Amino acid sequence: MTTAENRRRIGDWLARADPDPDNVWAQWRQHGVALIPLGRRFDAVRVSAERVHAAVGSDQVRAVADVLGAWLAGPVLRDLRSSLGPYYVLIAPGAAWDGVEERLSTDTYLGVPRPGHPTVLTRWIVEPRTPGRLCDARHLRALLRTADPLRAVVP
Template sequence: MESTTGLHWLAQAAPDPAGFRAQWERTGLGLMLLPAGRRWDVLSVPARLGRPALDILDGGLCGPALADFGDEHVSFLVPVGTAARWVGTGVRCAGEGTWIVVPHPERRSRGVRWLVPPDGSGRLNDPVLLELALHEAAAGLSDW
């Protein structure tokens, strides 16, 4: 059985996964739009909070995470339904009915880029662990 790549895993969120993969490979585009709320939701936080949270989650606990244009935000891929239930100041949530820009997981791109690329396993960020990491990161910011 062929192992699933990050590209294959991401493509499963597209309305036509095979067509999506083919277009991405054929065009060589670094960035594509994918719908949130099908395979994952997205929680986006300011980078000054997201970067330390990412460091706290490091050690095999972190699922896919993105940096946006200008490194102003860090976005974490989380299980479907998380965006609808998340309560938090300054957190942008993308769930069903929204689309996000994602870079190719196997190519370097300018602008939006993977901080933790998807590995094809389907692993996402655990919302409980992410919330704890965000609280710890926020506490660290208040120490300044």
Template sequence: MARKQWREMGAAMLPLGGLFSAVRIPARLVHAVAGTVVPAYVDEFLEHALDGGPVICVLHGGRRYYALVPGSMPRTWHDAAEEWRAVEVDCLGRDALLGVPPVTRVDHDPASWASYWSVPMAAAGELCAPLSVARLVAAGVHWIREEEEDADADV
């Protein structure tokens, strides 16, 4: 089924909450921590920050990154996830679908496709460590809040 969806739609709609879940992170948060908006540098940063854990980047409709995490993360990180929603970070699990690009789509090319593997999956079942994702989000929240405070101080 996934192969057919990749051929026909460019992405396979996979259910979350079983084998894996996803943490949706807005680009502005990732870019703040990475210190760049250059896709290749952001991808390299994410690979290092998440110890090679897989990340999908959705290019259209406001760039977002999806860090793939164990299926239980949305339940076990409930309190943190509530706080993260204020900065548009969300833990997606059961009852959610994720558009997953073909495993060969690893290049940023917004003219050709809507998503790609910012950090490709190294092996089946190898996911981002939840603590690494939480640290990335916490750092992004810190940077964004500092920018907002600096903007308020300039007024």
């Protein structure tokens, strides 16, 4: 399967989180970003840039992407409207989450770029690899546990 075919399959999976998937595709064509409802196919955990960068030990885009990809093995978005824009870690709706970071779910919409098409507003830091493959909330919790001790050590 080509990369384009896989991205199309992932796009279809993401779009079906909306009761009207054609609307998502129309938003992607017109704006590059679609507002997709959470709570059906996936939820999102909003994590501050400061906390992600402390856990990763870097604020460099490639380093952050590599670490998040290795630790979480699932899709992560970043709000790019400011240098302090938060990260959104996509997890399963039924996944247990007891972290201090806010979990976004039902009755919330997330701006999601079309896979393979970065925008100036938001970008995949870790693109979805296959339809339905999400981050493991336990791995996110473990990664974030390192943030506070590292922040205390870094001058």
